[in-house]
Amino acid sequence: MDKKQIALMAVDALKAEYPDAICSLVYTDPLQLLIATRLAAQCTDARVNIVTPALFERFKTAQDFADSTPEEVAEYIKSCGLYKTKSKDIVAMAKMLCEDFDGIVPDNIDDLIKLPGIGRKTANLVCGDIFGKPAVVVDTHCIRITKRLGLHNLKDQKKIEFALRDLLPPKESNDFCHRLVLHGRAVCTARNAKCESCCMDGFCPKNI
Template sequence: MTKKERALNAIEVLKKEYPEAICSLNSSNPFELLVAVRLSAQCTDARVNLVTPALFEKYKTLDDYCNADVKDIEELIHSCGFYKSKATSIIDMAKGVRDRFGGVVPNNIDDLITLNGVGRKTANLIVGDVYGKESIVVDTHMIRIANRIGLVNEKDPKKIEFALKKIIPSEEGSDFCHRIVLFGRDICSARKPKCDICPMEYNCKKVGLK
């Protein structure tokens, strides 16, 4: 199979396994999603979802974040790790969105990555989930699985993003990435993949990994 054929096959397999492709992070508006993704760095989504309710209850508007005391945010997000840098970047993100983008979270990657703490992974998630645009979120699950099933032979996240955008239909990218995360947690884990029940065993065998 070509890489494009592998990609289309993987899309269909994962659609059957995970028909509801939803983001694991809870949020009620674009800026809350931006905050949740920032908190998820070096932290599980489950932990972030335990932390954000109190944060979102206290800080309801962009101005609330802009005027926040960094120490207060640090206390609320402490258990997510790297809380000092995350708290600082959350406030800076809010000010950037307010002062440079009229209070609206940008709808494109180039603008998003100018915000403090926002990299391409976060930017792709926002443009895909919030604005329905072409996106490929390259996290540790995607790096591992895209290589295992023969879609790429590359470890650099940006190179993987652009390589996958060539073979994943633009309308499928966002959902595919969410499904990859679910698949990575359930079956294709880093240390002990459950190869005996893997629905993509065919792809994996074809690239000689088993």
């Protein structure tokens, strides 16, 4: 089996296992998803969802964040970890949104990654979930599972994104990545992967 075949089998298997390719971050507008995704760095989505209700009640627009300080934002997000860089990034990002983008979250990767603290993973997630564009969201689960599946043997996040883009149908890639997250939490975990109950056990080479 070549990589493309395995990729397509993985797409089908996960689609059957997780019909709803949902994002577990809670948000009601593009800015909230952008910020929640930034907060999710080295932190569980469950933890992010605990802090965001109060955060988004206090700050409703990019201007609200831009008018605040990293110190105030930090009070709301501290339990998510990496709080100094995250809070500094969020305020700087909001300022750039207001100054260069009329306070509106841009709809393309090139503009999104200009924002402080926004990298390819977050930019792809927003492009896929908010703007319905083909996206390859390369996070810790995506990297681990696609490597175990033998779809690549790379370390660089951007190289993995482009390698997967070549293997996945554009219309499927975004949902596929969401399903990788669900699967990574429940079955193909970092430690003690539950291969015996995995829907891809039949064709996974298990390159751990």
